[in-house]
Amino acid sequence: MCPPRYFAVDYAINPWMDPSQPVDVARALAQWTGLRDIYRRLGHTVEEIEPRPGLPDMVFAANSGTVIGGRVLGSRFRARERAGEAEHFRRWFVEHGYRDVIMPSRINEAEGDFAWTGRILLAGTGFRTDPEAHAEAQEILGVPVLSLRLVDPRYYHLDTALFVLSEETESAPARIAYYPQAFSAGSQRVLARLFPDAVLAGVADAECFGLNGVSDGRNVVLPVEATALAERLAAQGYEPVLVDISELRKAGGGPKCCTLEIRK
Structure with a gap:
């Protein structure tokens, strides 16, 4: 994570970004600190x-890299x-002992557009990450990659429209939550086929x-504010933990945007 x-x-x-609207840096920092402390x-x-x-957007550390099995893209x-x-x-990765750090040749906004399910790397494109970056990620990280097309500019990164609830294990498949309307018709069909028990979010969430x-x-x-989604997740056995990220949302970010998950 990176403090704002x-x-x-x-x-x-x-x-989501409007330079004419005032930003409260102290409030953004307090919200970020609250998120960090929750973790x-x-x-x-x-x-x-x-x-x-x-x-100023360095706070959105999810875009800094994709780390699977200790290898960093x-x-x-x-x-x-x-x-x-x-x-x-x-430099941070290198200075903290990561020896297998490879920089991409194509536009690749990391975990903003990549979501690891434990078996497959879901990969978004349409607004930021190049489609060719998906093949590059597969070659570098050595994991299967599934491309998904985003079609609504408000959901410009995959992580604004989908996240992994639980990774795949030997005894259970991966589970995800997503907003179907953010995706192309073909991508919606793929997601429905692969994740039939996914939690679907509505427009308000x-x-x-x-x-x-x-x-x-x-x-x-x-x-x-994601109350309906929280209720749906609680009904399925998850423990929702709600956090105020309203100031950070002015730059188009939320909890995941602020969080790079390092899988060693």
Whole structure:
């Protein structure tokens, strides 16, 4: 995670960003701290990277890389405003002992568009990550990759429209939650075929970034406004943990955007 010390909305690279609206950096930092502390309270280890001036979106650490089995596929941003983040995150991985760090040749916005199910890497495209980056991820990470097309610009990253509730194990398949209308008709059919027991979200939960959730298989961290989704998950045995990310949402981010999951 990366604290939003230099958080701002000085430009618009997604439909949620409006530079004319004021941003409260202190509030953003307090919300981020609350999210970090929730992870720690749930027993997870949180490592932090130092933010850099001039990179206000660095708080969205999910875009910094994809880590599976200790191998790191770095990021390459489409927007020039975020391009500088990639090298800072690459250095962090190297300085923290990761020896297998490979930077992509194609536009690849990391866990923003990649979701690991324990067997298959779900990969989004349509607005940010290049389709060719999916094949590159398969070659570098050595895992099967399934491409999904996003069609609604409000859900410009896969992690704004889908997240993994529990990874596949020997005894149980993976489970996901997603917002169907964010995907092309063909991608909707693929998801329905692969995940027939998925939790489907409605428009209200999608619009508050309810699909930008983080799950450890039991506890599911969601924006506080995602009440219907939280109720649906609770009914199925999950433990919703609600967090206020309203200030960070002004830049088009939520819990998952702030969180890179490192799988060693």
